[in-house]
Amino acid sequence: MISAVLQTSFLGDMVLTTPLLERLAGEGLVHVVATPANAAVLANHPAVASVIVFDKRGADRGIGGLRRVAARLAATGAQRAFLAQGSSRTAALAWLARIPERVTFDTSGGQWLTTRRVPYDRTQHHAVRLWQLANAPGDRTVPTALRPSLYPGGTENAAVDTLLAAHGVSEQERLIALAPGSVWATKRWPSYADLAAALVRSHTYASTRLVILGAAGDAPLAAAIVQAATAARPDAPPPIDATGKLSLLGSAALLARCAVLVTNDSAPLHLASAMNTPTVAIFGPTIPAFGFGPLAERARILGRETLPCRPCHAHGPMQCPMGHWRCMRELTATDVVAGVAGVVG
Numbered sequence: 001m002i003s004a005v006l007q008t009s010f011l012g013d014m015v016l017t018t019p020l021l022e023r024l025a026g027e028g029l030v031h032v033v034a035t036p037a038n039a040a041v042l043a044n045h046p047a048v049a050s051v052i053v054f055d056k057r058g059a060d061r062g063i064g065g066l067r068r069v070a071a072r073l074a075a076t077g078a079q080r081a082f083l084a085q086g087s088s089r090t091a092a093l094a095w096l097a098r099i100p101e102r103v104t105f106d107t108s109g110g111q112w113l114t115t116r117r118v119p120y121d122r123t124q125h126h127a128v129r130l131w132q133l134a135n136a137p138g139d140r141t142v143p144t145a146l147r148p149s150l151y152p153g154g155t156e157n158a159a160v161d162t163l164l165a166a167h168g169v170s171e172q173e174r175l176i177a178l179a180p181g182s183v184w185a186t187k188r189w190p191s192y193a194d195l196a197a198a199l200v201r202s203h204t205y206a207s208t209r210l211v212i213l214g215a216a217g218d219a220p221l222a223a224a225i226v227q228a229a230t231a232a233r234p235d236a237p238p239p240i241d242a243t244g245k246l247s248l249l250g251s252a253a254l255l256a257r258c259a260v261l262v263t264n265d266s267a268p269l270h271l272a273s274a275m276n277t278p279t280v281a282i283f284g285p286t287i288p289a290f291g292f293g294p295l296a297e298r299a300r301i302l303g304r305e306t307l308p309c310r311p312c313h314a315h316g317p318m319q320c321p322m323g324h325w326r327c328m329r330e331l332t333a334t335d336v337v338a339g340v341a342g343v344v345g
């Protein structure tokens with residue numbers, strides 16, 4: 001059975017789709033429709049036969065682009081399509097490709113273009129929900145354990161080797177990763193610089209190097225962290241600013257070498273889950289019950305659980321609607337240091 005999986009959402013969603021890809025690969029070839037950015041993280045993945053890039057906001061915009069991508073999808077010979085993103089556009093894509101079986105969630109757009117709807121189970125992790133798309137009709141099976149997977153290759157590992165060598169990182173040094181960014185402003189915990197200062201001052205983390213992960217746009221956040229850590233311990237090697245210096249799969253390769261990642265509710269959290277890197281996840285306006293918590297074996301979730309305004313948004317608003325932003329401001333560096341100790345000792 002040849003399958004197609006259509007996932008053109010955010011990076012985290014793509015990573016969380018990998019257990020579904022692995023499940024389907026046990027039954028035949030799996031072709032994936034992905035955005036240009038997300039296509040790159042599927043490189044080397046053994047469950048993926050091919051990736052069809054759908055640049056829905058660029059080269060493949062409009063009906064002409066949809067038809068072009070549909071033709072490429074049809075050429076795979078897929079007999080069934082799983083609409084992991086759940087938009088009308090991806091439903092139209094599978095329909096235009098004339099894939100006989102088209103499966104989506106019962107909450108998704110474009111249902112009239114599909115042939116089967118699967119319940120969107122809000123009690124489950126999103127990776128589980130996606131995995132359940134392949135359940136037979138009426139089957140509500142839940143996997144016992146699930147973790148996403150990524151496969152950084154030689155190129156990505158060489159880039160990490162080069163980065164670490166350039167900063168003189170020794171074999172003995174333990175790496176602690178910090179990922180201070182997020183697309184949504186209220187999801188950016190504001191005390192990473194305080195955390196970095198606390199970690200470099202602590203004897204517990206004496207032979208530890210901090211490394212800051214993120215996109216190029218996160219460089220100002222990284223600069224503030226480097227400045228705070230350097231001011232706290234001028235005699236220690238400064239943190240490594242890796243923002244914008246590695247590909248997404250390169251970031252995964254780096255995370256595989258880290259003792260722990262401290263992150264907001266954002267894409268690096270899911271990269272760490274895929275690499276089974278111990279994770280401290282900071283949730284503010286969103287909550288893990290939405291289905292996007294860490295899946296690494298060792299993880300701590302931090303958040304102001306009793307705050308009555310929380311959660312306030314599915315993704316996280318750009319500004320706090322209450323104006324006080326207590327969900328993030330009231331989480332201290334001391335709280336997070338305790339979280340780090342909880343996963344790495």
Ligand code: SF4
Pocket residue numbers: 186284285286307309310311312313319320321322323324325326327328
């Ligand atoms: S309303 Fe509450 S949960 Fe939402 S951003 Fe503000 S403090 Fe956080």
